[in-house]
Amino acid sequence: MTDPRRGHAALVRLLDERGLLSPEWRAVWEQTPRAAYLPERIWRQDPDRCRPVTTAEERAALVVSDEPVITQVDDGTADGPGVATSSNSMPSMVARMLNLLDVHDGQNVLEIGTATGYVAALLSARLGDRYVTSVEIDASLSAQAERFLSAAGHRPRLVVSDGAHGWREGAPYDRIIVTCAVRQVPYELVTQLRRGGVLVAPRVGDFWCGALVRLTRDEDGTASGPFAGTATYMPMRSHRGTDGTAPDTSAPRSRTTEVPPQETLTPGFALYAGARLPGVTLVEGREGGRLRVWVQDGRGSGAVADADGTVTEFGSRSLWSGVESAWREWDQLDRPADAEVGLTVSSAGERVWVRARTEEVDPAAG
Template sequence: MWEASPDGLASRLVESGALTTDWLPAFKAVPRELFVPDVMWPGRSEGVGQGQALDRREEPESWREAVYSDISLTTQWDDGRHVGKGKGTSPTCSNSQPSMVFSMLDALDVQPGCRVLEIGTGTGWNAALLSERVGSRNMTTVEVDPENARRARKSVRDAGYRPTMVVGDGADGWAESAPYDRVLVTASVTGIPAPVIRQSAAGAVIVAPYATTYGGGAVARLTVQRDGSALGPFIASAAFMRLRGHRTSRKHTGDYLGAKEWPADGDRSVTALSPEAVGDWLPMFVIGLLTSGVFPWAERYEDGSYTLWLRDAAVTSWATVDHVPNAPRFVVYQSGPRRLWDEVEAAYAWWESNGFPGYGRLGLTVDPDTGTHTPWLDGPDRPLRALG
């Protein structure tokens, strides 16, 4: 049983390999509790979602136990529109899971004298940790939410640091402090912002959670090349809140069916590929790298069966696959100019034929001039071909 204390959390993170010895002094110098508000919603150690709110003033021991556990702590809902201790609709700010925080900081490979840009100040914990490491004068952090920025500024300054703290859209970077040697993005992006790459020096490292339209996500570790592009591998799975400018809205399934009831004009077929096989985080990420503008949704039923819906962002095509537990075949309906389930099957077949590659074999090249993001397998000379 781990002790709910700074030393207990440090021991747990060191044993897991997330907290390396070179980051241990910063961990000890910058206590997490200084960057957690009185009211927060602790994440779960397994799975996703948040528990009930904890208020330090009412439950100080439980609050502290959550702070020094390896879990994320939600600190804002619905961009601040939600108030009170109940849960809102969507979490929009958190103090991230410590093991993920220090794994990403380790991947950043911060060296003395590095000029660092952070996109997404959040509660300010990362900004303070990096200020401890490189000095406040070398640290710049950008936060889009004015209230989050205000709270983070106070927390960071109360901890004794004075980095450059900007209220603005992190996708624009911050040219006034450029060029940067390291860039840390703390919200998931569907594309690496071009201004951020342009503001980075040749050889700079960019660490960012990258998400596909289909789903899944991974931490990308890119190095800026002399020609201005950025490339590198994915290094681990990741599930982060989206950068605000990278959020997407979804049309209802009814918008695809029109006035007709399902299955409307869908063409019927059967498949041996179970929706369960394509529902985990890694295969979803791979499918997202190989498809464009396709996203899933599961309509679940009380008997344990469900319908996997696939839709395209252009609202031209849809598909459904009915999953029945232990069934050898599954009924498929597809409609529109794109055969979305066929695309998913082809992506899965590619993944299988290449030995089910994990994150370490997959990577990304970004051209900031064209905005092109090219995923690859085992190196930039083996680009993935889009299926849709």
């Protein structure tokens, strides 16, 4: 069986070797073992389901791995396996987000999504309990996190509330970290940042993937900043998507495409196309071992694109034509990578831009 102390030390060493830990953060991670923030019952994600971890050997290995540990399924209403609804996140992803957050001594930090309390523990060990507030919508999860934190000697402020609204009573904050995926960054969070304050969040896109974004509050009350790599997080409860209307497959139309599906699977294009084609979902998969992507708009239209360049469309809207148009525009912009795409959040909503706001990405009609 994996020795917990050696396993934790090896995990911290791995994060350090990847350049994810400053000396200050390494000291914090070394004194904050992940195992102390996990409930008795945990799951791991298999391709199509959550599978309970039932042996001590598997648990010990999973806890010190760079993998997420699922800690709740079906919002705690079922015994599972079911849909994952809370987890202790992949350690390397947590370290990435904390690096982007760039905290300094004496700063006031708000976390959205307490979950097991692990990120709150890391922040408390780095800054001190009185500088950390963590909001969780699920009262049972918040109570569990409080037990874990208290046992480790930490007492940050824990709040049971909808994190989409932040926690105005503790504002203004120097830093806000969102540890659940949002479809749009709530402007209410931006209003709770000091000028110059930083917000880090995983923003989920319908179009293939989600990505981290790092926003800085500007003088005019907006917040802007670049995307910073892909990220997969469970959605905030109020930001969960809906399936909509399935494609009407009664009259399929087939053709070839100038944009094979593999050309669509880059984070930069996903961010650009997601802004141009709001509401259009792209999913990657395999058919007979070969790449295939599906797109649909939740309003009865869809398309399937195969690796050989064959496209089959359904419904009244030519969705793949929209993908092709977005791809041509992205190509003409010299294929900006995800780090060259950014976001501005204001009271009027969100705007996606390319290369320091030189190109605004407007939604396409359709």
